[in-house]
Amino acid sequence: MSATGMSPFLGGSASRELPGRAPDDAQVPSPERDRGIVASVLDAAGNARGSGYNFAYLDEGTKRMIRRAILKAIAVPGYQVPFASREMPMPYGWGTGGVQVTAAILGQSDVLKVIDQGADDTTNAVSIRRFFAKTSGVATTTRTTEATVIQTRHRIPETPLTEGQILVYQVPIPEPLRFLEPRETETRQLHALAEYGAMHVKLYEDISRHGHIATTYAYPVEVAGRYVMDPSPTPKFDNPKMDDCPALQLFGAGRERRIYAVPPYTRVRSLDFEDHPFRVQEFTQPCALCGARGHYLDEVVTDDSGGRMFICSDTDICETRVAEAAR
Amino acid sequence: MLAPGFADPVHDAQGTFRAVMDALARPGLVRPLAPFLAPPAPLTPELAAVALALTDADTPVWLDPALAEAADVAAYLRFHTGAPLTDDPARAAFALVRESRRCPPLGRFALGTPAYPDTSTTLVLALDTITDGQGLSLSGPGVRGTVRVAPGPLPDGFAAQCAENRADFPLGVDLILTAPGRVAGLPRSTTVTEA
Amino acid sequence: MYVAVKGGEAAIDNAHRLLAEARRGDPAVPELSVAQIREQMALLVDRVMTEGSLYDPDLAALALKQARGDVVEAVFLVRAYRTTLPRFGASAPVDTGTMAVERRVSATFKDLPGGQVLGPTFDYTHRLVDFALAADTASEPAAEAEPRADAGTCPRVTDLLAQDGLIEASPPDDGAPVGDLTREPVDYPADRALRLQALARGDEGFVLGLAYSTQRGYGRTHPFVGEIRVGAVAVEFVPEELGFAVPLGRVRLTECQMVNQFKGSGAAAPQFTRGYGLSFGQSERKAMAMALVDRALRAEELGEPVASPAQDQEFVLAHCDSLQATGFVEHLKLPHYVDFQAELELVRRLRAEFERKTETVEMQEAAE
Numbered sequence: 001m002s003a004t005g006m007s008p009f010l011g012g013s014a015s016r017e018l019p020g021r022a023p024d025d026a027q028v029p030s031p032e033r034d035r036g037i038v039a040s041v042l043d044a045a046g047n048a049r050g051s052g053y054n055f056a057y058l059d060e061g062t063k064r065m066i067r068r069a070i071l072k073a074i075a076v077p078g079y080q081v082p083f084a085s086r087e088m089p090m091p092y093g094w095g096t097g098g099v100q101v102t103a104a105i106l107g108q109s110d111v112l113k114v115i116d117q118g119a120d121d122t123t124n125a126v127s128i129r130r131f132f133a134k135t136s137g138v139a140t141t142t143r144t145t146e147a148t149v150i151q152t153r154h155r156i157p158e159t160p161l162t163e164g165q166i167l168v169y170q171v172p173i174p175e176p177l178r179f180l181e182p183r184e185t186e187t188r189q190l191h192a193l194a195e196y197g198a199m200h201v202k203l204y205e206d207i208s209r210h211g212h213i214a215t216t217y218a219y220p221v222e223v224a225g226r227y228v229m230d231p232s233p234t235p236k237f238d239n240p241k242m243d244d245c246p247a248l249q250l251f252g253a254g255r256e257r258r259i260y261a262v263p264p265y266t267r268v269r270s271l272d273f274e275d276h277p278f279r280v281q282e283f284t285q286p287c288a289l290c291g292a293r294g295h296y297l298d299e300v301v302t303d304d305s306g307g308r309m310f311i312c313s314d315t316d317i318c319e320t321r322v323a324e325a326a327r
Numbered sequence: 328m329l330a331p332g333f334a335d336p337v338h339d340a341q342g343t344f345r346a347v348m349d350a351l352a353r354p355g356l357v358r359p360l361a362p363f364l365a366p367p368a369p370l371t372p373e374l375a376a377v378a379l380a381l382t383d384a385d386t387p388v389w390l391d392p393a394l395a396e397a398a399d400v401a402a403y404l405r406f407h408t409g410a411p412l413t414d415d416p417a418r419a420a421f422a423l424v425r426e427s428r429r430c431p432p433l434g435r436f437a438l439g440t441p442a443y444p445d446t447s448t449t450l451v452l453a454l455d456t457i458t459d460g461q462g463l464s465l466s467g468p469g470v471r472g473t474v475r476v477a478p479g480p481l482p483d484g485f486a487a488q489c490a491e492n493r494a495d496f497p498l499g500v501d502l503i504l505t506a507p508g509r510v511a512g513l514p515r516s517t518t519v520t521e522a
Numbered sequence: 523m524y525v526a527v528k529g530g531e532a533a534i535d536n537a538h539r540l541l542a543e544a545r546r547g548d549p550a551v552p553e554l555s556v557a558q559i560r561e562q563m564a565l566l567v568d569r570v571m572t573e574g575s576l577y578d579p580d581l582a583a584l585a586l587k588q589a590r591g592d593v594v595e596a597v598f599l600v601r602a603y604r605t606t607l608p609r610f611g612a613s614a615p616v617d618t619g620t621m622a623v624e625r626r627v628s629a630t631f632k633d634l635p636g637g638q639v640l641g642p643t644f645d646y647t648h649r650l651v652d653f654a655l656a657a658d659t660a661s662e663p664a665a666e667a668e669p670r671a672d673a674g675t676c677p678r679v680t681d682l683l684a685q686d687g688l689i690e691a692s693p694p695d696d697g698a699p700v701g702d703l704t705r706e707p708v709d710y711p712a713d714r715a716l717r718l719q720a721l722a723r724g725d726e727g728f729v730l731g732l733a734y735s736t737q738r739g740y741g742r743t744h745p746f747v748g749e750i751r752v753g754a755v756a757v758e759f760v761p762e763e764l765g766f767a768v769p770l771g772r773v774r775l776t777e778c779q780m781v782n783q784f785k786g787s788g789a790a791a792p793q794f795t796r797g798y799g800l801s802f803g804q805s806e807r808k809a810m811a812m813a814l815v816d817r818a819l820r821a822e823e824l825g826e827p828v829a830s831p832a833q834d835q836e837f838v839l840a841h842c843d844s845l846q847a848t849g850f851v852e853h854l855k856l857p858h859y860v861d862f863q864a865e866l867e868l869v870r871r872l873r874a875e876f877e878r879k880t881e882t883v884e885m886q887e888a889a890e
Binding site for chain 1: 533534859
C-alpha cells in the first residue's frame with residue numbers, strides 16, 4: 001500500500017489534491033500553464049491592465065526610497081537599513097515588507113513566484129501573487145527554476161537557486177537581538193560595536209540545559225564576518241542554503257521598517273560552538289508523495305487516531321518529482 | 328529648451344535601478360546600461376540615468392566641478408529629480424563625478440556612523456571604459472573567489488583609497504562606476520587590490 | 523475530523539463573496555447610506571479620521587460601511603488609501619486660538635474670557651437607554667444661546683497662564699521642518715512633534731489605558747484640564763511659487779491642553795507644565811488621553827525619572843499603532859506549520875531524552 005493511501009480524505013489522485021495543494025491560476029491557457037508560467041497581462045504602456053494603480057502598486061517616489069535602501073543593504077551585508085515603510089493594502093505581519101521590496105525591484109520581464117511555508121498555493125501566497133499579477137501584470141510561475149524573483153515566507157526552495165534569481169524574504173522581527181534586548185536604542189549600539197556576546201550566552205544556556213541548542217527556526221547567522229542577522233523564521237534546516245548562495249537575498253520587514261540583504265556568494269555562518277557545531281533537522285522517513293530524502297517535510301495529520309504522513313513542504317519540487325516518476 | 332528625461336519614467340527607472348543593483352550585488356560584473364537620454368554636456372547619459380532613477384527631494388546631490396560649472400546640468404537635474412544640490416561632499420547622499428581622475432579623496436564624502444552606516448554618500452563616476460581584465464582585483468561579498476575588472480581612468484592611488492574605505496567597514500562610501508553603455512559596482516564591502 | 527485549510531483562488535474568492543453578503547446583512551433591512559453613517563455615527567467617523575490620519579468624513583464613513591463597523595479595519599482602509607494620495611506639502615500650522623468653538627470647558631477656572639461652553643456632550647447625561655430612539659422620532663431642536671458680550675474671543679487658558687509666567691513657555695517655532703513619521707522611520711529618541719503624531723494616530727484604547735495608568739501612579743503627572751475646545755479652524759497652505767497662504771478649507775478639531783504640576787528643578791523655577799492632545803472631529807477621550815501621555819513622555823526632558831510604561835517612548839511609540847498591532851497579532855492565524863514542525867521535532871527529541879534519562883536513573887536505583 002502506498003503511503004498516500006493512508007489518508008482518508010486524499011482520495012484517488014492524492015498527489016494533486018492534497019490540502020493546500022489545489023492548483024490555482026487554473027483558467028490559464030495550456031502552453032503557459034504547462035510551463036507553470038501565467039502570461040503577462042500588460043497593456044501597451046506597460047501598466048497592468050485596468051488596475052488603476054501604478055506599475056506594481058507603489059508610487060515612483062516610494063520605489064526610489066526603497067531602492068536606495070536596498071542598495072545600502074547590499075553594500076553592508078546583514079545591516080538593517082531603516083526605510084519609510086508604507087501602509088500597504090494588506091495587513092502588517094502578512095508580508096508588507098516583502099511586498100514592498102518585490103514591488104520596488106520588479107520589472108516587466110520578471111517572472112514571479114510566491115511561496116508561503118514552501119507552498120505556492122497557501123492562501124497568503126495566492127493572495128500576494130494575485131496582488132502582483134493584478135497591479136504589475138508580470139508573469140507568475142510556480143516553478144522555482146523559471147522564476148527570476150521569488151517572494152517567500154518561512155522557507156527557501158529545495159531547488160538550488162541560481163545567479164539570475166532574487167529571493168525576497170518576508171520578515172516579522174528583523175532584529176536578531178530583540179528577544180534579548182527589547183530596546184531599539186540598545187540593539188543599535190550592540191550592532192555598532194559588533195557586541196554579540198549576549199547571543200552566544202543565550203545559545204550556550206540552551207546547551208547547558210538541554211545538551212544542545214534548542215533554537216529550531218529564525219536561527220541567528222553571522223553575515224560576511226560582521227553583522228549577526230535574523231534569517232526570518234525559516235527553519236534552521238534552510239540556513240545552509242543561505243551560505244555562498246548564487247542568488248541575491250533581500251529581506252523586507254514592513255511593520256518594523258527595515259530592509260537588509262545578503263549579496264550572492266557571501267559567507268553566512270550559523271552561530272555555533274566548536275564543541276557544539278550547528279546541525280540541521282533530519283527526517284527519518286522520505287516524503288510520502290515523491291519519496292525524496294533530504295527535503296524539509298510537513299507533518300500532515302491524517303486521522304484522529306494518531307495517523308501521520310510526512311510530505312515535502314516545497315510543493316514545486318514535490319510535484320515535479322511526482323510528475324517525472326509518472327512519466 | 329530643457330532636455331527630456333526618461334521616455335518611460337516607470338520602466339526606465341526600474342531598468343536602471345536593476346542594472347545598478349546587480350552591479351553592486353556582484354562587484355566586478357559589468358552590466359549593460361544604455362539609457363536613451365541626451366542630457367546637457369558634460370553630464371553623460373549613464374550619470375543622468377542613475378540620477379533620475381535614484382535621486383529626489385530627499386537626497387542632497389554633490390556635483391564635481393566639471394558638472395557644477397555647467398548651469399544646464401544643474402537645471403536639468405533640478406527639473407527632473409527635484410534633488411537639492413549641495414557643495415559639501417560630506418552632506419551628499421549621491422555624488423556625481425564627471426572627471427573621474429580628479430575625484431576627491433573618498434574620505435571627504437559622508438561615511439555614515441557606526442549606528443547608521445547607511446547615512447553615507449554613494450559616488451557615481453563617469454569613466455571612459457570598464458572592461459574585464461587587468462586593472463583591479465576584487466573579492467568579498469558578491470564575488471565568487473576573486474574577479475578582475477579594468478575601469479579607467481581612475482584617480483591616483485585609487486586601490487589604496489578603496490583599501491582605506493574597506494578598512495573602516497561598515498563605514499564607507501559605495502561607488503557606482505559608469506562608462507558608455509555599461510555600469511559596474513564597488514560597494515564598501517569589496518576588497519580592492521591592484522592586479 | 524481535522525480538515526486542512528485548502529488554499530487557492532476559489533477559496534479566497536468564495537470567502538470574499540461570503541464577506542460581501544455578511545456585510546450587507548438581512549437584505550430585507552434597508553441599506554445604510556454613507557451619509558447616514560457620516561451624520562449619525564459621527565463620533566465613530568471622527569475616530570476613524572483621527573487614527574487614519576486623513577480628514578475626510580465621507581471616506582471614513584464609507585470605510586466604516588465597508589468594514590462592517592470594525593474601527594481598526596476602517597482605519598486600515600483609510601490609511602491604505604491615504605498612502606496612494608499625492609503629497610503637495612505641509613499646511614501652515616492651524617491656529618486653534620481662532621477656533622469657532624462649539625464646545626469649550628476649563629476645569630481650572632470657573633469662568634474666563636469666552637466662557638464655558640458645554641456644547642454637544644454626553645457629560646451629565648444619565649446613561650439610560652432611550653427606547654424612544656428605537657422608534658424614529660424627531661429630536662427636540664436645540665436651544666439658541668444668548669450671545670455673550672465676549673463671544674468670538676476665546677483665548678487659550680494656557681496663554682492666560684503664560685502671561686503670568688506660571689506655566690512653561692510654549693517652545694518657539696524655530697522654523698525647522700517638522701518630521702513626518704509616515705515618511706521616515708522613527709529614530710529614538712523621537713522629538714515631541716513625532717511623539718504627538720504617533721499618539722494622534724495611536725489606538726484610542728491603548729492611549730487611554732496608558733493615560734489611565736499615569737493617574738494610578740505609573741508615571742504620575744498631577745494633571746488638570748486647562749481646557750478642552752471643539753470647533754472648526756481654517757487650514758492654510760503656502761505654495762512655494764506664491765509665497766503667501768491660500769485657504770484650503772476648515773477642519774473640525776478637538777484640542778486638549780493639560781496643565782500639570784511641576785516642582786521645578788535646579789535650573790527651572792517651579793511652574794506648571796503642559797501636555798497636549800489634538801484629534802480630528804470631536805474625540806475628547808482621545809485628546810485627553812493623548813495629552814496625559816504626552817506629558818508623561820516628557821519625563822526625561824523635565825528631569826523626572828523614567829520608570830513607567832507611559833514614560834517610555836520606545837514602549838509607547840512602538841506599540842500604540844492599531845494597524846501594526848492588529849497586523850502582527852492577527853498574523854498568527856497565517857500558516858506556521860514549517861516552524862511548528864521544527865518545534866514538534868525538538869519537543870519530541872527533548873521528551874525522548876528526558877525519558878531516557880529517567881529510565882537510566884530508575885535502572886540505577888533498581889540496581890542499587
